[in-house]
Amino acid sequence: MLSKNQIKFITSLKLKKFREEHNLFIAEGTKIVCELLTSSIHVKQVYATSEFFRNNKIDNTIERFEIKENELVRISTLHTPNQVLAVCEIPNYNLEIETLKNKLTLVLDNIQDPGNLGTIIRIADWFAIENIICSNTTADIYNPKVVQSTMGSIARIKIHYQDLESLFQSTIINNQLPIFGALLQGENIYKTQLPKNAIIIIGNESKGISENIIPFITNKISIPTFSQLKTNTGEAESLNAAIATSIICSEFRRTIINKK
């Protein structure tokens, strides 16, 4: 049975303040927890129903708590809890700027919506992007909503928070990597020669890329609208940040495939 203190402790992790204090976050559901259990992220505690423990082998180093469905409901952040909740350590990835020269990397400048952030992490996973660098103003990826919407991709992507201006001032990035940013007035991405290794900046949902970051962009790109093909009037004025990310990543990766 769960004690009052356990319930209080777990539910406190819904708040960033307590996640930072304990360096812990929560993840839920069989799919995500199983992916975390086989990842480099350290799972500290598993609270789960007997069904979960019957079907999944848990390492002895992890604290296990068998609980009832109604207890899971009390600690869960989901409308319909799914067998298991895990308490995990927030990983502290070392950002090796030197290695970025040989990679495609996403930089998120002030992404605010947890759903968008989770979806972007999932897109990065699909397109084999290893690192995501978030501005300090970007939403917290260890927010339960973000963790859940990554569908397990959070276990495979290294996410770093840091001041973007200092990042872009570092000589390696400044001299050796093209920095792409999607802007309203950029080169048509479908007609742009895209390199294998680069940095792609994704801006805030409504404000776009911050003014102090724009000067660092070496390649301004844009996703064109196709309103010339339409018979009706009116024009879509924007794409959701996650959708824009998927189209840009798809274009970068397509180039590699088509060259083969």
Place this chain on the structure above:
Amino acid sequence: MLSKNQIKFITSLKLKKFREEHNLFIAEGTKIVCELLTSSIHVKQVYATSEFFRNNKIDNTIERFEIKENELVRISTLHTPNQVLAVCEIPNYNLEIETLKNKLTLVLDNIQDPGNLGTIIRIADWFAIENIICSNTTADIYNPKVVQSTMGSIARIKIHYQDLESLFQSTIINNQLPIFGALLQGENIYKTQLPKNAIIIIGNESKGISENIIPFITNKISIPTFSQLKTNTGEAESLNAAIATSIICSEFRRTIINKK
């Protein structure tokens, strides 16, 4: 001031049953309502603050109700209501199957998540897709969550609900239009020659395209993963339905641009 009956009537439209009974839906916020006011959709009533009426001209044929912020809160479906709520007629678009021969059309097979559905409508708008045909099992696009997440695109896309099997059995579609479906085992979309006019089927978030629909697909495609580029183990196993839609639409439309 709003009467109890007005409040009851407006809030009843949050439910599909009452939307169907009255053939009405609600839309909120200055951006979406202004787009609807200039669209072919008939706005019947506008409930708004004095600020909204000061800044926007409303046609005389529309019933206007100036209300206070706290009254707006009572009828709104949003956490932070934004000046205006409109009651609109559900349009009854005529699906002219003959015209689909010359268009790119999306078919949604049992899309369930309102957020995904709204995002897909916005993607269709961006990529100049005029018609979306939804299976009868797809979520209701006049659900307030869907309406809000289209960001106004709902005013420009013709959405039809119908039985997909009968649609695909119609001779015109069967003989004259390629039907693309994204499946796990399809041709790599980046290496596929894509036509200008086609039907693209998007399947359910977890189950994919229904078994009874698969035989109608003439061109099986898939979005490849790029895990061969990764240094870590583990592999993203799926893309969100809206993300897959955006990548597929981008590929279809890119082909047109690059031919120019």
